[in-house]
Amino acid sequence: xxxxxxxxxxxxxxxxxxxxxxxxxxxxxxxxxxxxxxxxxxxxxxxxxxxxxxxxxxxxxxxxxxxxxxxxxxxxxxxxxxxxxxxxxxxxxxxxxxxxxxxxxxxxxxxxxxxxxxxxxxxxxxxxxxxxxxxxxxxxxxxxxxxxxxxxxxxxxxxxxxxxxxxxxxxxxxxxxxxxxxxxxxxxxxxxxxxxxxxxxxxxxxxxxxxxxxxxxxxxxxxxxxxxxxxxxxxxxxxxxxxxxxxxxxxxxxxxxxxxxxxxxxxxxxxxxxxxxxxxxxxxxxxxxxxxxxxxxx
Numbered sequence: 001x002x003x004x005x006x007x008x009x010x011x012x013x014x015x016x017x018x019x020x021x022x023x024x025x026x027x028x029x030x031x032x033x034x035x036x037x038x039x040x041x042x043x044x045x046x047x048x049x050x051x052x053x054x055x056x057x058x059x060x061x062x063x064x065x066x067x068x069x070x071x072x073x074x075x076x077x078x079x080x081x082x083x084x085x086x087x088x089x090x091x092x093x094x095x096x097x098x099x100x101x102x103x104x105x106x107x108x109x110x111x112x113x114x115x116x117x118x119x120x121x122x123x124x125x126x127x128x129x130x131x132x133x134x135x136x137x138x139x140x141x142x143x144x145x146x147x148x149x150x151x152x153x154x155x156x157x158x159x160x161x162x163x164x165x166x167x168x169x170x171x172x173x174x175x176x177x178x179x180x181x182x183x184x185x186x187x188x189x190x191x192x193x194x195x196x197x198x199x200x201x202x203x204x205x206x207x208x209x210x211x212x213x214x215x216x217x218x219x220x221x222x223x224x225x226x227x228x229x230x231x232x233x234x235x236x237x238x239x240x241x242x243x244x245x246x247x248x249x250x251x252x253x254x255x256x257x258x259x260x261x262x263x264x265x266x267x268x269x270x271x272x273x274x275x276x277x278x279x280x281x282x283x284x285x286x287x288x289x290x291x292x293x294x295x296x297x298x
Contacts, residue, residue: 025260026293029062029090029269030055030282034073043271044278049081054279056085059286063087064269068096069119070126079129089130090267091175091208091234092123095137104141105159106152106186113155116141120163120174128170133233135208136160136176142184152186157199164202175208175233180216189217190224197231210236210271211250221250222258232264237285238272244281245270246288256292 032055033045044051045066055063063082067073082089097103103116116139127134143152164174178193187193193207209225209232218224225232239248246252256268270285 026256026289027062027090027267028060028286028289029064029088029267030060030285031064031066031093031269031271033066033096034078035068035096043274043282048078052081052085052087055282056087058282059290060282061088062090062267062269064091064093064267064271065089065132066093066096067123067126068094068100070122073126075126075129082130088267089132090269091133091135092127092130093135093137094120094123094139095135098138098141104139106141106143106147106155108144108147113159117159117162120159121166124167124170124172127167127172133173133175133208134163134167135234136163136174137208138179138184140176140184140186143186149185156186157196160196160200160205161202164200164205168202168204171204173204173206173233174202175206177208177210177236178213178217179210180213182216188213190214190227194228194231206231206233208232208234208236210238211245211252211255212236212238212240212242212272215240215250221255225255225258226262229262232259232262232266234266235259235264235268236271237268237289238270242273243275244272244285244288245292246284247275247281252288252292253295 031043032051034048044055052063097116097119103112103119105113105116107113120134123134140156143149167174176187176193176196178187178189181188187196197205207228214221214224237245239245240250241248268289272281274281
């Protein structure tokens with residue numbers, strides 16, 4: 001595998017980014033939580049060293065890191081392990097700050113909102129080091145009882161503007177994930193996501209699309225991808241049942257052809273349930289996606 005070396009003066013670390021060969025039309029990553037988590041679709045969690053070795057051995061080129069609090073991560077050790085296993089970090093997930101601590105941009109308590117903003121800002125140095133997108137998932141929050149949706153949306157826009165402004169200083173991008181209606185009522189689909197992008201008005205703010213959520217919320221997944229244009233900063237794959245791709249009924253050959261046809265050059269990242277077990281799901285994803293890559297090339 002080819003290697004690109006990047007020096008980050010602020011953290012005094014050298015990070016090595018594998019360069020993909022032209023044949024790797026689908027750059028594959030998978031989610032790894034840096035600590036144990038309650039979120040069932042976190043995919044890998046536990047020993048970082050063991051899991052990074054396994055992810056590389058399975059054939060993934062990248063690993064999407066789910067990090068609750070970057071201050072709890074040994075960055076030097078993490079960078080060394082990534083270099084050793086020749087893995088890149090396309091994105092950093094932040095949802096555990098919501099799931100484990102209840103932090104969100106739309107909480108009625110201004111102190112909680114402020115802590116959520118500060119937490120996202122704390123991810124910026126790490127995202128800058130790895131060239132990663134910061135994911136805004138459920139840390140955006142929900143519309144809580146007693147709060148009008150208009151007010152919650154205003155808080156969301158205000159928080160995103162502040163985070164994007166700070167991230168832009170380091171060349172870091174943020175990607176909000178439209179999430180299905182059963183988890184939040186704030187930004188469920190691509191149309192709402194594109195409206196939010198307009199309201200935030202930051203060039204470093206875009207969307208993360210997830211096929212599991214799209215299967216619930218989008219009338220036509222392929223059309224929604226086309227509508228996004230260049231606003232897709234990251235892409236999650238899970239099948240209709242939230243199992244690994246190929247275990248449900250989604251038409252991934254069509255979805256991926258449209259995605260790549262619109263010029264998407266980022267990673268395709270697996271975020272799915274560990275069904276029937278994690279090793280099987282991770283292995284089948286690589287096998288299935290490699291097949292999809294060959295079909296797209298042909």
